[in-house]
Amino acid sequence: MTPRAGYHHGDLRNALEQAALELVAERGPQGFSLAEASRRAGVSAAAPFRHFANREALLAALAMRSYEEQRVRFARAAGGAADPIEQLARFASAYVGFAVEQQALFDVTFGAGLVKREHPGLEEAGQRVLDVLRAPAEQLRAEPAAALELIHTIAATAHGFAAFLREGVLTDRARAEVSAAAAARVLAHQPDQRLPS
Amino acid sequence: MTPRAGYHHGDLRNALEQAALELVAERGPQGFSLAEASRRAGVSAAAPFRHFANREALLAALAMRSYEEQRVRFARAAGGAADPIEQLARFASAYVGFAVEQQALFDVTFGAGLVKREHPGLEEAGQRVLDVLRAPAEQLRAEPAAALELIHTIAATAHGFAAFLREGVLTDRARAEVSAAAAARVLAHQPDQRLPS
DNA sequence: AAGGTAATGTTAATAGTATTCACATCGATC
DNA sequence: GATCGATGTGAATACTATTAACATTACCTT
Numbered sequence A, B: 001m002t003p004r005a006g007y008h009h010g011d012l013r014n015a016l017e018q019a020a021l022e023l024v025a026e027r028g029p030q031g032f033s034l035a036e037a038s039r040r041a042g043v044s045a046a047a048p049f050r051h052f053a054n055r056e057a058l059l060a061a062l063a064m065r066s067y068e069e070q071r072v073r074f075a076r077a078a079g080g081a082a083d084p085i086e087q088l089a090r091f092a093s094a095y096v097g098f099a100v101e102q103q104a105l106f107d108v109t110f111g112a113g114l115v116k117r118e119h120p121g122l123e124e125a126g127q128r129v130l131d132v133l134r135a136p137a138e139q140l141r142a143e144p145a146a147a148l149e150l151i152h153t154i155a156a157t158a159h160g161f162a163a164f165l166r167e168g169v170l171t172d173r174a175r176a177e178v179s180a181a182a183a184a185r186v187l188a189h190q191p192d193q194r195l196p197s
Numbered sequence C: 001a002a003g004g005t006a007a008t009g010t011t012a013a014t015a016g017t018a019t020t021c022a023c024a025t026c027g028a029t030c
Numbered sequence D: 001g002a003t004c005g006a007t008g009t010g011a012a013t014a015c016t017a018t019t020a021a022c023a024t025t026a027c028c029t030t
Helices: A012-028 A034-041 A055-079 A084-101 A103-110 A119-138 A142-167 A173-189 B011-025 B036-042 B055-079 B082-101 B103-110 B120-140 B145-168 B173-189
Strands: none
Touching: A012 A034, A012 A055, A012 A103, A034 A055, A034 B173, A055 A084, A055 A103, A055 A119, A084 A103, A084 A119, A084 A142, A084 A173, A103 A142, A119 A142, A142 A173, A142 B145, A142 B173, A173 B145, A173 B173, B011 B055, B011 B103, B036 B055, B036 B082, B055 B082, B055 B103, B055 B120, B082 B103, B082 B120, B082 B173, B103 B145, B120 B145, B145 B173
16 A cells, blocks of 8 residues: 555556545545546546546456455355355345445445456356356256246346345345345245146 | 527426436436526526526436426326335336436436435435335334334345445346335334244 | 567547626517 | 516636546566
């Protein structure tokens, strides 16, 4: 965290990402500007372009970071259980927790208007986050298509709860975590073929 | 669509909203600027401020429109069925359909970085959209808290599928609609108290 | 150790944006 | 028909992103 020694910064790329995250945390998903981030890093407004093609690219780098962080958190959360259903439930709960505890990362990834299609690595990194669900889903559904659908359904539900919390539709984090986990359990239990009555 | 008659536009507020929507449709959630919208409406860059407090306020107005549109669409969709479970399923499917058919409205509402907390009417309008689920949820869950949880869970799942489609996590609209509806049915069927085995 | 090169910063310029203020025009009302 | 409030205009301010030409430095090669 040496702000500046001489002419060169030494770790500008990181300092800019850090500053950007803080700006998003302070001012919301739009409140980030390269100029202000540069100011906080103590460099000129042109310096960022040595490290990022443009403003979007910085956001994309943060989104990538976000996906990495998600991957490890969700893997750790799911790893805490042996039962596949419980693994899915813990993923859902952890997903909601991430949106709250890492608001800035979550906002950058989903609320800053980043167009992921234009940043090839991003879409793939996003998909990789869902790999955590692969093993438990395949234990619960023999048919590959059914396993994939379960993955998407659990993830969509978790994402919905997380987004609603960030949007203000929901306000109680703990309740959202519990509901997301409960939904995951219900969805995991119930293969479509065996709908009651 | 009278672009301009004399000094006064006649319907500038609407023209600006329309132009803004088109910009979002063409250039993504960030691609909208007051200046460009003004240009398309054929007025000066200062004109919008007679109708909107600032740029955010225009977005907020569009989000309000979006919620209205959602309300009628979802009510119509759910109204097509008598069975409460089927009403929930149709809501979920319609939610996904809205995100695809009205991309610009959906993007403005959820992907443009609008901070809804700062626009009082918006949060309420968002909640009102979920009122469509009230009657079926209460038929399925006697306990008010359980009914509310069901509402939130169905809506979150639908929103997740919709968001994943817009994000590129999913690409097949029809499949997403079917999965969302299927998830809704499973979630509706299964009161937490009666988890199998 | 010397020197060349690529990486990393700086300054200055351009172009676009939001927002405000003083002024212009117009529609409706007394 | 004069007046007033609503709606537009133009010019000014203050940011922002981005680029180009130039400066400094780290590092690699000899």
